[in-house]
Amino acid sequence: MAMVLSHRKGRRFSPGRLVAWAYVTVILFLTIFPFYWILRTSLSNNYALSTDPSSPLPVGFGFGAFKRALGLATPAESVAQGGSGAALDTGLFLRNSIIYAAILTACVVFCSALAAYAFARLRWRGRNLIFSVLLSALMVPGILTFLPNFVLIKDLGLTNTFAGMILPGAFFSAFNIFFLRQFMLGLSSEVEEAALIDGAGPIRAFFRIILPMSSAPITTLSLLTFITAWNDYFWPLMVTNDDSVRPLTLALAVFKQSSPQASPDWSGLMAATLIAALPMLLLFIIFGRRIVNSIGFTGLK
Structure with a gap:
C-alpha cells in the first residue's frame, strides 16, 4: 500500500x-x-x-x-437599446442554411459511399491507379476551384439558387471517399459473397449489406459534412445575393454592414452568431465522442 x-x-x-x-x-x-x-x-x-x-x-x-x-x-x-434598427429574418436564413447543408450532405455522402464501395469491394482494371489519381485532389486547395465553379454556375444561370450553391460540391469529395473506403476494406466479405451467390447484384449488395454495415462511419461523415456546409461562407458569398437563398452565415455579415450608425450593432451581431453556432455546438457535444472514435477506428484499417 x-x-x-x-x-x-x-x-x-x-x-x-x-x-x-x-x-x-x-x-x-x-x-x-x-x-x-x-x-x-x-x-x-x-x-x-x-x-x-x-x-x-x-x-x-x-x-x-x-x-x-x-x-x-x-x-x-x-x-x-443601441441597435441599428436593421432587421434580421433569422427564421428565413436558418431555413436556407438547413436546406443547403442537408441536401449537400445527403448528395455528397451518398455519392462518396457509392465510390468507396467501388474502390473497396469491386474488382476492376485500373482501380488502384484511378484511386491514387483521385486522392491527388486532396492536395489541391479548394480556393483554386472557386473561380471555375463560379463561371460554370453563372453560365448555367444558376446564381441565386440552391442548385447553384449545392451542385459544385454535391458529387465528389476525395476525403469522404478515402474515409469510407478505409472502413469498407475491413468489412467481412462472407455475407456479401453469400448474397452474390444467391443472385444479388453489386447494387443490391451495396444497399442491403454494405450500407447498413457502414452506418457508423456514414453517420460520422454526415455530421462532419453538415457542419462544414453549415459554416460555409465564401462559396455562398460568390453565388448568392438574394435573401431567399442566402444562408445564415452570410446573413450575419449583411447584418453587420447594414448599420447606419458609426459602429455596428455588436451585441445583436454576437447574439445572431450564437444562434447560428448553437445547433452545431449541440451536435458536436452529442456526437463528438462518436466522431473521434469513428475517425480513429477508420484510420486503423
Missing part, C-alpha cells in the same frame, strides 16, 4: 504532469473564452457596452440583442 501511495504521489507532482495539465488548461481557456465573450457581448446593451468594453461581465444586462437577432424587436426598441 505504501508503495502504491508513493507511486501515485510521484505521478501527481511530477514536473511533466504539471506541464501537461498547464498546457491543457491554457488550450481549454483559449478554446472556451471566445464563446464566453460572444455570450457576454450578446447579453450587453450596446450603449452601455461602449462605456466599458473591457468588462468581463455583461454591461447593461438584457436580452434585447436576441430579440433583435430573431426579428422580434421593433425599430424603436432596437435603436433604444
